[in-house]
Amino acid sequence: MFTPDLVDALDGSDALTKRRRAAADRAVAAGRPSFTEEVWRYTPIDDLDPAQYAFAAPGGVRGPAGLMSGVDDGAAAVVHISNGAVVEVSVRADGVRVDTLGNGADDLIGTVAPEGPDVFGDWNLALATAPVAVSIDPNAVVTEPIVVHVHTDVEGLAWFPRLVVMAGRTSQATVIEHHTGGDALALISPLTELSVGDGAHLGHVTVQELGGAAWQIANLCSDVGRDANLRIGHVAMGGDYARARIGTDMTGRGGHSEIDAVYFGRGTSTLDFRTFQTHVAPHTTSALLFKGAVDDYARAVYTGLIRIEADASNVQADQTNRNLKLSPNAWAESVPNLEIENSDVQCSHASSIGPVDADQRFYLESRGVPTDVAEALVVRGFFDEVLDALPSEQISASVRRRIDELVSDADFTAAL
Amino acid sequence: MSAPTADAAHTLRIEGLHASAGDTEILQGVDLEVSSGRVHAVMGPNGSGKSTLAHVVMGRPGYEVTAGSVTLDGVDVLSLAPWERAQAGLFLAMQHPTEVPGVSAAQALAEALALRAGNDSSSAEQLERTRSLLEAEAAAVGLKAELVARPLNVDMSGGEKKRNETVQLAVLQPRIAILDEIDSGLDIDALRACANRIEALTEAGLGVLAITHFTRVLEYLRPDEVHVIVDGRIVDSGGPELAEALEADGYAPYLPQEPDAGVAVSIGGLGSTPAVGTGASGPEDPFADPWADPLDELG
Incomplete structure (x- = not known):
């Protein structure tokens, strides 16, 4: 499994190596996570068998385009990271810089998440073999997306992708992170840091379409500066167990964040989402919308915390999670939480879990739409608002098509 | 009979x-x-x-x-x-x-009309034809044409919903x-x-x-x-x-x-x-x- 001595074999500056060792020590001290901890509740984390995986960075070929078909063509930059190694970096637009290990990335790692946020985050800092830092120059307006493909197709591999995005003050850019994998049994534990400078507008979309044997334990940490705007999109379609812990720290007055997620669980997959909307500064807003469907024997877990710190007055924070249960054997859990230490705030949360709405289905049927088509329309319609909200129209369109394919093949009647 | x-x-x-x-x-x-x-x-x-x-x-x-x-x-x-x-x-x-969030009258009725015409599913052409029919009927009952492209009955007034029912009829x-x-x-x-x-x-x-x-x-x-x-x-x-x-x-x-x-x-x-x-x-x-x-x- 992962041991602190693995750090010694990695490249990087002395300062980074020192931080890696400290992170490894923290991770060892933390030990193995267990489902008895609230943040791992409802997960199969106790099934994690370290002996199944070998830590390495063999590199390899680019991953498939998948849901990203055509997106690279006009991209401002394209990066391919496969099986622990950077295999291609191509920057095509002004105002964008891509740095790698030993070439500028070392000092940027940990800007937003110097430690943690959990044991996998610490292991990530200790053992990230191919960290990539994307920097947007101050004032730069990058209209086309910056695309980072992360691909894993080596059987039994464990590795720690790390991406740091530094959006300079009043810059504008969108970064798309694309995770693919074949049928390999692999453990991928990425950590993404988003630093949104004052007045900057940053979009970040994760598109996760891993194979059915992969475990992904992902962390996303972000820091939103003064009057800055962060739009996070998350699309989760694959994996045996795919977890995303997404945190937005609203540290600059006037900052705004949005998190919109689409997920569709099939087979026996477990999709696990933990969100933390943390308001540190006053006059900050955040909005969260997670919409997902579970079919077959799939499971989905959503737990979200809105945390308002004592100094954060004049805050508005919303959180909504909606789940469609498309099969009698599918399962979903939704746990919204509020933790408020300032009374001058407006917060709301809502969640639901249920089958295709019978009234909606009957309404469409009463127009002459056959049951299966009516259900497919209702499911597509369910995702409509959140797809519209993703910070990339290209991704919205391709995910919409994928959902259309999934629902037109499915038979949901059994779930009712 | x-x-x-x-x-x-x-x-x-x-x-x-x-x-x-x-x-x-x-x-x-x-x-x-x-x-x-x-x-x-x-x-x-x-x-x-x-x-x-x-x-x-x-x-x-x-x-x-x-x-x-x-x-x-x-x-x-x-x-x-x-x-x-x-x-x-x-x-x-x-x-x-x-x-019905995310589903327009045009989408729904295109499916119904496609089936009636003996097709398995609605085509883009069927959708366009249905939209035209709906817009013409919307005009007949004083319903704003853009409402037929909007999600069914979402954010519509009581009166708009009833006009919309008449349009679909x-x-x-x-x-x-x-x-x-x-x-x-x-x-x-x-x-x-x-x-x-x-x-x-x-x-x-x-x-x-x-x-x-x-x-x-x-x-x-x-x-x-x-x-x-x-x-x-x-x-x-x-x-x-x-x-x-x-x-x-x-x-x-x-x-x-x-x-x-x-x-x-x-x-x-x-x-x-x-x-x-x-x-x-x-x-x-x-x-x-x-x-x-x-x-x-x-x-």
Whole structure:
């Protein structure tokens, strides 16, 4: 499994190596996570068998385009990271810089998440073999997306992708992170840091379409500066167990964040989402919308915390999670939480879990739409608002098509 | 029965219909027959089973038919799924049209029309044609054209929803349409526009079963027959003059606690004050309708 001595074999500056060792020590001290901890509740984390995986960075070929078909063509930059190694970096637009290990990335790692946020985050800092830092120059307006493909197709591999995005003050850019994998049994534990400078507008979309044997334990940490705007999109379609812990720290007055997620669980997959909307500064807003469907024997877990710190007055924070249960054997859990230490705030949360709405289905049927088509329309319609909200129209369109394919093949009647 | 032709008459026949919701029997033997080109009004007091009748005929989940039959041109409607009933030529304009997020009328009706035309699924061309039909019909009832492309009934006013039901009715061109409180939520201009459009369709052969609390809509729909439903049974039937009598006297003569119950037939017309459009002027909020059937929300 992962041991602190693995750090010694990695490249990087002395300062980074020192931080890696400290992170490894923290991770060892933390030990193995267990489902008895609230943040791992409802997960199969106790099934994690370290002996199944070998830590390495063999590199390899680019991953498939998948849901990203055509997106690279006009991209401002394209990066391919496969099986622990950077295999291609191509920057095509002004105002964008891509740095790698030993070439500028070392000092940027940990800007937003110097430690943690959990044991996998610490292991990530200790053992990230191919960290990539994307920097947007101050004032730069990058209209086309910056695309980072992360691909894993080596059987039994464990590795720690790390991406740091530094959006300079009043810059504008969108970064798309694309995770693919074949049928390999692999453990991928990425950590993404988003630093949104004052007045900057940053979009970040994760598109996760891993194979059915992969475990992904992902962390996303972000820091939103003064009057800055962060739009996070998350699309989760694959994996045996795919977890995303997404945190937005609203540290600059006037900052705004949005998190919109689409997920569709099939087979026996477990999709696990933990969100933390943390308001540190006053006059900050955040909005969260997670919409997902579970079919077959799939499971989905959503737990979200809105945390308002004592100094954060004049805050508005919303959180909504909606789940469609498309099969009698599918399962979903939704746990919204509020933790408020300032009374001058407006917060709301809502969640639901249920089958295709019978009234909606009957309404469409009463127009002459056959049951299966009516259900497919209702499911597509369910995702409509959140797809519209993703910070990339290209991704919205391709995910919409994928959902259309999934629902037109499915038979949901059994779930009712 | 002769083989159907393009202008063949169609008949919806309801015989001895009993239906329950949960443990409550709501319909207790309804007999009604609606044929092409005819307009039947069904009126009744709170809880009489009016909306249940509409829902049961269309097949809304939540009701159990315990006896009786419903046929359309001899075909057993009750054995069909709701969408098959619609494809066979029935339509239900709902009292409270359901919001369907993310699904437009054009999408839904394109699917229905594609199936009717014998296609498996709707094509882009079918969608475009359906959208054009909907926009033309929207203009006919004064509904903003862009609303037909919006998600069904989402963020629409009560009046827009009812106009939207009428628009869909006109595009689908069913054989028999059941209108469940089509007048609720409509101002007088909208009511006139919707009723005129429906009346034009009846002149082209549509049969109508209009369920209503108020006679106001009947000024425009001009029923051929009026039926009174009380406690899940049709207790009286007559011509338009029956509606006028109801307008004047209410349902009291039909209710069991009234001393003159059972002589219902005698109230038709004679001596009653014509009070159309006054006595039953509806409340501002149609959904606060004092007549609202509490069983509407079942299922």
